[in-house]
Amino acid sequence: MKITTWNVNSLTARLQHVLDWLTANPVDVLALQELKLTDDKFPHDALREIGYEAVAFGQKTYNGVALLSRSPVANVARNIEGFADESARVIAGTVETPNGPLRVVNGYFVNGQEPGSEKFQYKLNWLNGLQSWLRNELAAHPRLVLLGDFNIAPEDRDSYDPVGLAETIHHTTVERDHFKALLGLGLHDAFRMFDQPPKSFSWWDYRMLGYQKNRGLRIDHILVSTPLVPQVKACSVDRVPRKWTKPSDHAPVTVELG
């Protein structure tokens, strides 16, 4: 089965891209971030027509996450239990697979804007909350995938300019330590389980011809729990939709589980 994460930067603006991409890539589960719409505006009908049911957790203008699935999603949770949050950033659900139930946790991690800012502190608090909650989620659901827009470039090789951007947003030691702490819970970066082309990124700035010059970051991730590791068959970024007209600034990342 295939599971994908994609920050679409407005589902209203990107609905046709999502429909086109899913039609060409009929993955089992698609985790979306940055819907930027409220649940009453969620395009259930258009998705149903191509075979997907969705559970959504939306918000006006900002944030918003959803799980699209070809099979039912059960036991849906919204945001981080035990962490009060004004923003719609997490939706989790369980799908049945031939190997048993699979917990899928989809997150739109806080951006943080600038180290030292209030928003950066919110990012750190949010990451602490996520970590505590995930410990329990993993205990309850040993087969778990955490995926989404992490807004963290975990290592220097995940940035187009690790020296020039050292200790700037997405690159700070404290953010990277949080990423390592997630791995410490018993999660594994599916992308790094395979040989990948150098300068593999998942996001490119709209400005400065970012995509054309491959000035990007790898900030969209798929982490799998230890029991799933033997089942991971592939993980890759699909740059194709980043080349479409009016693209999202993020590309979809897909993991294949055997």
Add this chain to the structure above:
DNA sequence: ATGGCTTCTCCTAGAAGA
């Protein structure tokens, strides 16, 4: 050097994204 784009809204300017 800066910002260079795209999205949204209390809508045509400003905030936010990353």
